[in-house]
Amino acid sequence: MIESTLLTIDEVGLQGATVAMISKRAGVSVGIISHYFNGKCGLLEATMRSVLKELAESIRQRLREVDSDDVEERIKAIVRGNFDPQQIDRKVVKTWLAFWAQAMHEPSLYRLQRVNEKRLLSQLRYELTRILPRPKAEIVAAGVAALIDGMWLRAALSSDGFNGEKAQEVISNYLSTYLSIDKKGGGVRSDER
Amino acid sequence: MIESTLLTIDEVGLQGATVAMISKRAGVSVGIISHYFNGKCGLLEATMRSVLKELAESIRQRLREVDSDDVEERIKAIVRGNFDPQQIDRKVVKTWLAFWAQAMHEPSLYRLQRVNEKRLLSQLRYELTRILPRPKAEIVAAGVAALIDGMWLRAALSSDGFNGEKAQEVISNYLSTYLSIDKKGGGVRSDER
Amino acid sequence: MIESTLLTIDEVGLQGATVAMISKRAGVSVGIISHYFNGKCGLLEATMRSVLKELAESIRQRLREVDSDDVEERIKAIVRGNFDPQQIDRKVVKTWLAFWAQAMHEPSLYRLQRVNEKRLLSQLRYELTRILPRPKAEIVAAGVAALIDGMWLRAALSSDGFNGEKAQEVISNYLSTYLSIDKKGGGVRSDER
Amino acid sequence: MIESTLLTIDEVGLQGATVAMISKRAGVSVGIISHYFNGKCGLLEATMRSVLKELAESIRQRLREVDSDDVEERIKAIVRGNFDPQQIDRKVVKTWLAFWAQAMHEPSLYRLQRVNEKRLLSQLRYELTRILPRPKAEIVAAGVAALIDGMWLRAALSSDGFNGEKAQEVISNYLSTYLSIDKKGGGVRSDER
């Protein structure tokens, strides 16, 4: 069902996707969608919930694999989670874009979007406050979050398919550069702000 | 016409926007849209072309105001251009999102999106290669571009309206991080790559 | 459904007939027409198929009623079938005319028209070759077919309603002219060709 | 103008032909059609009037070329006039079909059609009454008229282009056969009726 939705959106877009297409692909009747998901919009919401759950799971798994005290590694793990093959799959990417456009006009979708947006930021902030003063942690968290979304978006919109590794390289590079500076002259610089 | 489109998309989304709504708001007949813009899709394209032109103009203007040799300032000018009040206006933002979702399934829109995406990147790269070795310039350019898009996107999707200043602060911070390193040990470090 | 189409074309012509009119008269929803007939054009095709089937049935029935060896009577039966009350009904006649005009620009309709056109001719030829040398049979078959269509058309276009009997009289006269000659001096004349 | 109409109907049918297409081809403005012809329907009427006038002229010319007392030749001349290359031109043929379909629902077109239909019949009847008793002349006239229309129609609807010669052959054959019989045993046969 969810998979059908993703595949169909991939093929023809959210507008082009009809409930008939989706239900046919899933091998169920059209009625079932209105019945169980409360219409097409509800199906999109359920689909995004599923994608979001997998994203969260993907991050959690990566975090479990790294030293719980190595902040830099933990953040890189979060980044890797966001660039999990499943997340950068074309059908998921297209669904994300459709979801964003729709979310601006659908409260239920909007809430979902907000929760996800805030979760990433707070995760990053939580890690960074362990080694950076709060104002700086705030800025770096916002930066990393924006980099994740921005790299993800740029990759999504480019035709060359997804280059997740390059994205992660840019982010890692930023992170290690930043943290190394901080270790050297962090005190002074953070006073400046 | 273009303004009507933006306002209508802002109100009801691209899907919800009918040509009747748009033409009524613009005070013209429905027929005129198909006649001049080649249908609803053509209208979206024309609208985005207009938005893109204004973005380009906004950046050009900011660049004209800064020292043509101060690379950091020039990049900040590009960033400021991207966060111009007109660009972060809610109706423009919503149209961007709708445009992205649509562009995945409409070749003419896709081309437009690609041109814009590449233009920002090449502008940044051009400036950065003046003070950084090419591989590093590449990474920083990609980083700044992603930060712009990412901050812009996060701001767009958050309800609190747009906080362009915070976005610019984050990006400035990112930029100075890289450039300060370069100044300190740039020669050696860039040789390493 | 078919009946609704015929009645509506009778009233306002094919151009004037809207799907809404037809479906309303049939007491079904408009959507059903696109669903089952693949649009207005498909509906016309289905309607003509029905008319054609009834024409074929009408001829078959008339043929069953006559001596299978009396060629003249068999041909008259075919003629009678073509002038069956159902075939010369005003609504059927108008639909035929609309169909012809449309068939020139619609491959699927065109094929249908060709099949029917050829069927009549080959039926006549088949009967006539039993008593006439082939070249003459060919000419008489073409003549009878043209007479049927021509009488039918003239009657269709005249306001006085259909005078099927007069049409049949003319055709019978034509037929006996040819067949009587053949009986008298057929051997010699047919050698001439 | 008239020529443009014929060409456009040939290409896309009467329904498909827009006034814009026709006026563009004629190199005039769209307004001119409503202005001078009173709309699209008026243009069709004017076009058919032109076609009809040429048909009449074509027949008159053929009649002028034959002996005014040779009835058989005069009728053959009328037939030849109806199968004049100009009349069996594809664009004229298609326009005729469209005209018929339309005439059923447009009084002004209907009158035009009636006039033409009757003119042919009365011309034939006039000639035939010179050598046949009236009832027989009536039947033969109706037969020849129907043959002309029927052959013309069958040729029009077949894809093989127009085979005017074969049509004329069938009609001539009928005519000479009929008249020769009549001369031989005309008295007796006509008494039979």
Added chain:
DNA sequence: GATGAATGAGCCTTCATTCAT
């Protein structure tokens, strides 16, 4: 008189949803 830009009614079609089975 001639133009052609603008109009807007009306069309066919699509498709989310419903509901009898």
Added chain:
DNA sequence: AATGAATGAAGGCTCATTCAT
């Protein structure tokens, strides 16, 4: 519970006609 045929509102687009220039 599951189906899928039927619904009918609504959308984009076309195009004959108008009318200011």
